[in-house]
Amino acid sequence: MYCGDEVGAFVGDVGSLSSKFGYAGEDTPNCIVPSIVGSKPNAPRSVLGQSALFAARGIDALPQAISLVDDKNAYDWDVVETLWTHAFEQLHANPSEHAILASLSPFDMAVAPKYMELMFETFRAPAFFVAKDAVLNAFSFGKSTALVADVGAGSTRVVPVVDGFALHGSAQRSVVGGEALGLQLQKMLLDKHKVEIQPCVRKYGDGDVPAAPAMSDAYLQFRRLEVVRDLKESLCLMPETTLNEELAESTPADPYELPDGQVVLVGSERFKIPEKLMHPDVIGADSTTVATSSKGLHRMLYSALQSSDVDVRRELLNNLILCGGGSALPGLTERVHWEMSQLVPSSLKVRITQMTPVERKFSTWIGGSILASLGSFQQLWVSKREYEERGGDHLASSRFL
Incomplete structure (x- = not known):
């Protein structure tokens, strides 16, 4: 000791x-x-x-x-x-x-x-x-019992916490996290717009940026994903309800200037990429960057809730926490509330803990x-x-x- x-x-x-x-x-x-x-x-x-x-x-x-x-x-x-x-x-x-x-x-x-x-x-x-x-996330908001959804870069995890203990047997995990969404966005831009994301490279003087044989594939992809992450955080929006693809396709595109000066018009991708958190198969089973067998976030929350003791379900629903960098996605809180309200009995109220972006990121x-x-x-x-x-x-x- x-x-x-x-x-x-x-x-x-x-x-x-x-x-x-x-x-x-x-x-x-x-x-x-x-x-x-x-x-x-x-x-x-x-x-x-x-x-x-x-x-x-x-x-x-x-x-x-x-x-x-x-x-x-x-x-x-x-x-x-x-x-x-x-x-x-x-x-x-x-x-x-x-x-x-x-x-x-x-x-x-x-x-x-x-x-x-x-x-x-x-x-x-x-x-x-x-x-x-998950326990630390709950403690950061002064709670010892909570249903914690951590939308991270590498994965999304849902863990019930009861009296300061994480219920591992009820925990849920999906490979669909922020990085997987970024890879999907990168692929969609290449397939639809023929745009290959290039990272920011410092230039000294005029002329084209020279080839970079010393830049490893891993480092190049790391820098590309930095650009994709900024694009995603700047333009992507979670639909209020289940994605209507026809409506998404008719939505005016927003421009985004890439580091190399190219301007890409981002249209339905703004909504399709976030929808992947809720319905991993929304883009199609031919995706090579996101496993389509993963559960959506709301389904993970519901499964974690249902596998927890019936006596704590009401308290868990009243203390739902969305944290991790990916939880700052605009519209996510409202969408999760809507989805969960469709799944649970009307006698149970869904309450999502309010928090600042800093609290979400560092919880x-x-x-x-x-x-x-x-x-x-x-x-x-x-x-x-x-x-x-x-x-x-x-x-x-x-x-x-």
Whole structure:
């Protein structure tokens, strides 16, 4: 057991798109970086952080991108270590002097022993705790019971939280997250408008941008998705009810200027892409970028609700939380409310927690900041001595419930 709270705890939320770090008790994270690490030829150390990744001053200097999660959804622990190392350096924190709290999805708790190994053996932290992100999302809004829908970049997850515990048996997950929608939008623009997204490349003087043989495919796609993400956030809108394709096709297109100066007119794509969250098969089964077998968001919410104890369903519905970067999509809150109202009996009221864009984006980290600063939590830390005596596998199964 570790109960020392003389030095504030350090909180980290390593997400599929971005990672957030800071000290417990703060309102928002102090260090936010893309969850991607770049490497340059003959460079002594990794390139990380928004400014470093985008500040290449020459074609040969462009980094090779390495993502946090590989094609098989397995963590790259070198990337995880680099992200935490960067955060400690940026915030001038000595990890051996701080208890550390990290978040994990309920679906990823199998890697908790590896996380303990990293923190205790590499960073020599005095204490560590892994909290489930759904629980932290609920805590960030002052709730111990809630139905949490986290629309992230890599996936969308729905987890009921009851009395501070995530109900893993009722949890739902879909591969349709923000990145999958971005890939679909990128494909639609290429198929319909013959427009291939090109990333922003700095130019020095007049003339065409030279070819970039040193730019890896992974880094090029990373930069392309940055452009697609901005387009999606600028123009996409969730339909109020189930998408009417004829109406969507007749809606006037909105112009969007790409970094290379091209102007693309975005029409029905503005509505079809968001609709993919609710009905993954809306674009057709020939899609190569989004699995059409996934449940829609409202169906995941309903399934999670139905598989929870009947005694808590009313309270879960009264405390529905939409969080994650993708939840900021205009019209999503209203659409989810409409869909859920069609599914549940009229005697049950659907109430979605109101929140600001910042709260949506950082809710996991904010919940961790709150939890790690509570006096009543201090006795729950796993100490380095416990780790050495009992081992990570045993502690992960008995302490991180």
